[in-house]
Amino acid sequence: MLNIREGQPSDLAEITRFDQQLMVFDQTFDPTLNLSWPLSQGGQEFYKARLSRAEGIAWIAEDEGRMVGYLLGCLNQSAEYSRPEVTAEIECLYVDPSRRGEGIGGRLIERFEAWAQAAGARRLRVTVSAANRSALRFYRRRGFRCFDVVLDKPISGEGSRADGG
Ligand SMILES: CC(C)(COP(=O)(O)OP(=O)(O)OC[C@H]1O[C@@H](n2cnc3c(N)ncnc32)[C@H](O)[C@@H]1OP(=O)(O)O)[C@@H](O)C(=O)NCCC(=O)NCCS
Numbered sequence: 001m002l003n004i005r006e007g008q009p010s011d012l013a014e015i016t017r018f019d020q021q022l023m024v025f026d027q028t029f030d031p032t033l034n035l036s037w038p039l040s041q042g043g044q045e046f047y048k049a050r051l052s053r054a055e056g057i058a059w060i061a062e063d064e065g066r067m068v069g070y071l072l073g074c075l076n077q078s079a080e081y082s083r084p085e086v087t088a089e090i091e092c093l094y095v096d097p098s099r100r101g102e103g104i105g106g107r108l109i110e111r112f113e114a115w116a117q118a119a120g121a122r123r124l125r126v127t128v129s130a131a132n133r134s135a136l137r138f139y140r141r142r143g144f145r146c147f148d149v150v151l152d153k154p155i156s157g158e159g160s161r162a163d164g165g
Helices: 009-026 041-051 104-116 134-140
Strands: 002-006 057-063 066-077 087-096 124-125
Touching: 002 104, 009 041, 009 057, 009 066, 009 087, 041 057, 041 066, 057 104, 066 104, 087 104, 104 124
Parallel strands: 087 124
Antiparallel strands: 002 057, 057 066, 066 087
């Protein structure tokens, strides 16, 4: 039976393995990703901070003791120039490809939202690659709306200037 529980330090190896899969998936949309980051010191410290709740939280979906999905998130204070407000950010969300469409991703978000609300957050945020259409549809169906848009342009040397000069 599917169970959603809080992550704990002993989940580090499985979270690392799943996050490597997420990065391989995301690389389809974002060629700047560093696939060796999950095993780097910075990557391991990031997971440990979420799994120990030192910063943020990890939610694990498991079935018969086997991890089938996870969500990592944290709380962010608003920028100095904004009204003071806590925002909860979904940093990583991934469901095993063989278990998608069963509502696991939706349940992970529900748990995160309840945790964030109890922690005083007023908004949820997530950054999604513009080309990740199925994730965008997934979030829109759950009440998320496009907020900021980040524009990107590779610099390719001569002739890259917008005016062509
Ligand atoms: C986005 C993601 C987390 C959703 O997880 P999930 O467990 O499939 O989510 P749910 O089952 O709650 O909902 C999936 C949606 O796709 C539909 N769906 C049906 N079959 C599906 C399948 N085989 N695969 C994916 N989605 C399917 C569901 O009906 C549902 O539709 P809705 O969003 O219109 O309600 C998952 O697809 C995933 O891990 N994607 C790759 C990583 C990613 O894009 N992460 C988010 C980027 S931040």
